[in-house]
Amino acid sequence: MIMRKILKDTCILAALMILAVFLISIIWSGVTDEIGLVLKLFGLAFILSVLNCLFDEYIYLSIVMNYVVKYFAITGIVMLFGFIVGWFYPNNFWMAFIYVGVVIILAYFIDSFRVKKDIEYINEQIAGRVITSANFAPEQTEA
Amino acid sequence: MQIITRQVKDKPLTVTIEYPEYNDSVSGLIRKINSMDIGFCANVDGRRIKIGLSETYYIENVERKLFIYTAEDVCRLDLSMSEAEALTADTGLVRISRTCIMNTDHLKEIRQVKNSHLEAVLDNGEMLIVSRKYLKDIKRVFQKG
Numbered sequence A: 001m002i003m004r005k006i007l008k009d010t011c012i013l014a015a016l017m018i019l020a021v022f023l024i025s026i027i028w029s030g031v032t033d034e035i036g037l038v039l040k041l042f043g044l045a046f047i048l049s050v051l052n053c054l055f056d057e058y059i060y061l062s063i064v065m066n067y068v069v070k071y072f073a074i075t076g077i078v079m080l081f082g083f084i085v086g087w088f089y090p091n092n093f094w095m096a097f098i099y100v101g102v103v104i105i106l107a108y109f110i111d112s113f114r115v116k117k118d119i120e121y122i123n124e125q126i127a128g129r130v131i132t133s134a135n136f137a138p139e140q141t142e143a
Numbered sequence B: 001m002q003i004i005t006r007q008v009k010d011k012p013l014t015v016t017i018e019y020p021e022y023n024d025s026v027s028g029l030i031r032k033i034n035s036m037d038i039g040f041c042a043n044v045d046g047r048r049i050k051i052g053l054s055e056t057y058y059i060e061n062v063e064r065k066l067f068i069y070t071a072e073d074v075c076r077l078d079l080s081m082s083e084a085e086a087l088t089a090d091t092g093l094v095r096i097s098r099t100c101i102m103n104t105d106h107l108k109e110i111r112q113v114k115n116s117h118l119e120a121v122l123d124n125g126e127m128l129i130v131s132r133k134y135l136k137d138i139k140r141v142f143q144k145g
Helices: A002-029 A033-058 A063-085 A095-134 B024-035 B081-087 B132-144
Strands: A139-142 B004-007 B039-044 B047-052 B058-062 B065-069 B074-077 B093-097 B100-103 B107-112 B118-122 B127-130
Touching: A002 A033, A033 A063, A033 B132, A063 A095, A095 B107, A095 B132, B024 B132, B081 B100, B093 B127, B093 B132, B100 B127, B107 B132, B118 B132, B127 B132
Parallel strands: A139 B004
Antiparallel strands: B039 B047, B039 B074, B058 B065, B058 B100, B065 B074, B093 B100, B107 B118, B118 B127
């Protein structure tokens, strides 16, 4: 739990550091190729996060189907974005399927594990609540 | 935890909590007692009735109309989903999908149907679909105590 929070905070802090350093560099020397690439990645991450949020809010599918549909949707967006910003060409666009595939497989396993753990935790708490209320026996007095 | 009750005539219902140190259990207890005062004014067959939080099983949004479900009744609420969510913030009621707010006090079990969707089973036997997105929020209610 603590390690997860540290990793999450590390990622957020790293992103803020990158943005802060690049902002100064942009003021100093304009948008270089490296800065442009990182800003494009941030842009793509933002679009994918919005898509993911809308998908989770409005579409109810099984966990496997959820990831299959997400895989094709995300690959489509990555390819489109890649063509627009010049990452992909007609002869290497299929690489998007591999990049997205690796991320989606990892996300699927992490998500499945997390959901299982959360369900176990909630059910344990409910079971504990039932035992506690069964032992409830208040003392009664009159003032 | 020791529970002492006593009758004091001509005084309103008073709850005193004594604790050796303030922790999550104490704050959870205070939250639960506070939530007992919250209620909804609902419409049923043209009458307006008050439904307490503890009686509420879940609140559902059906075609932009809000309905409150108790063990026996279904009543119409003159609120929006976001208003109902704001009213029940920091109580045992939690959003479980885009259209449903569930009372975790009546939750019997959460289960995953064969690697598929998640279901919440209530103590009256009703089952509600839980969106994976909101599972963390349900967990948070239990972590608060």
